[in-house]
Amino acid sequence: MASGVYSQAKNVYEQGRLPQAAAMLRQALQSTPNDADCLQLLGVIEFQIGRQGEGRKLAERAAAIDPSNSEAWNSLGLILHLTGENGAALEAFAKATSAEPRHGGAWMNRGFVMQERGRHREALEFFEQALAVGFRNPLLLFFFGNSYAALGEHGSALPYYDQAVAAARNNADAWNNRGTTLLALGRVKEGIESLREALRIAPNHRFAGVNLAQAIHRVGNTGEAMARLDEVIGRGPSATEARTVKADILVELDRLDEADEILSGMALSSSTIGARARVKQHLG
Numbered sequence: 001m002a003s004g005v006y007s008q009a010k011n012v013y014e015q016g017r018l019p020q021a022a023a024m025l026r027q028a029l030q031s032t033p034n035d036a037d038c039l040q041l042l043g044v045i046e047f048q049i050g051r052q053g054e055g056r057k058l059a060e061r062a063a064a065i066d067p068s069n070s071e072a073w074n075s076l077g078l079i080l081h082l083t084g085e086n087g088a089a090l091e092a093f094a095k096a097t098s099a100e101p102r103h104g105g106a107w108m109n110r111g112f113v114m115q116e117r118g119r120h121r122e123a124l125e126f127f128e129q130a131l132a133v134g135f136r137n138p139l140l141l142f143f144f145g146n147s148y149a150a151l152g153e154h155g156s157a158l159p160y161y162d163q164a165v166a167a168a169r170n171n172a173d174a175w176n177n178r179g180t181t182l183l184a185l186g187r188v189k190e191g192i193e194s195l196r197e198a199l200r201i202a203p204n205h206r207f208a209g210v211n212l213a214q215a216i217h218r219v220g221n222t223g224e225a226m227a228r229l230d231e232v233i234g235r236g237p238s239a240t241e242a243r244t245v246k247a248d249i250l251v252e253l254d255r256l257d258e259a260d261e262i263l264s265g266m267a268l269s270s271s272t273i274g275a276r277a278r279v280k281q282h283l284g
Helices: 006-014 018-031 036-048 054-064 070-082 084-101 104-118 120-132 136-152 154-167 173-184 188-201 208-219 222-235 239-252 256-264 271-282
Strands: none
Touching: 006 018, 006 036, 018 036, 036 054, 036 070, 054 070, 070 084, 070 104, 084 104, 104 120, 104 154, 104 256, 120 136, 136 154, 136 173, 154 173, 173 188, 173 208, 188 208, 208 222, 222 239, 239 256
């Protein structure tokens, strides 16, 4: 059972006051050094402030002291995932849901790791488990949409994106992904509106600018599309994607020399190789 100090420290932590929460936890652990709840939360804080090794040790210690502590396993799983140990992370999340089958966050986290591995059907099963135990979180809705979209099931993805943006209006990623899903469904005008909203929230969003340029070119606003791509290219991040899309548009416009010039100075990648092949095909 969680101690009173742990509950207070968790409240302080959730307010973003990490140093204060850590101080409370360290003081509590002086008298009760085997308090798994305090250990796991201190581990999360240590990890977040850059002391990754210490954070992991504390989370591992908490799980070893109390193997029935689902929050300790979930925290350890998050730490392992963030350090690239996804196999071990999945094991930790599985132990979290085994210890507490109603731990919706751990079900969601299991699904997210599977999603990152491209195993979207399995990810959806874990997301369904999270919903079944009453877990309601905007990220869960967003992850649902992402897996359905990755499977090409955009009709199933869209309701989840709609719910995700309704629950978290400032989630630019959700607005962007909702936009691309609407485009895939042929609802171009709505897709463009969603992408514009993503850019309103995050003007330098990595994908939304390029996606919007492609969409507005699709409806015939090529001048605006080119201007947006030039803007993205000028910022640096996503320049490769923007240059590749711009080259493709130039090929469509039969401006092959300009397309070739854009691509000539770019590093080789799967997208640029494809774009160069398309230019060469037209150049003969």
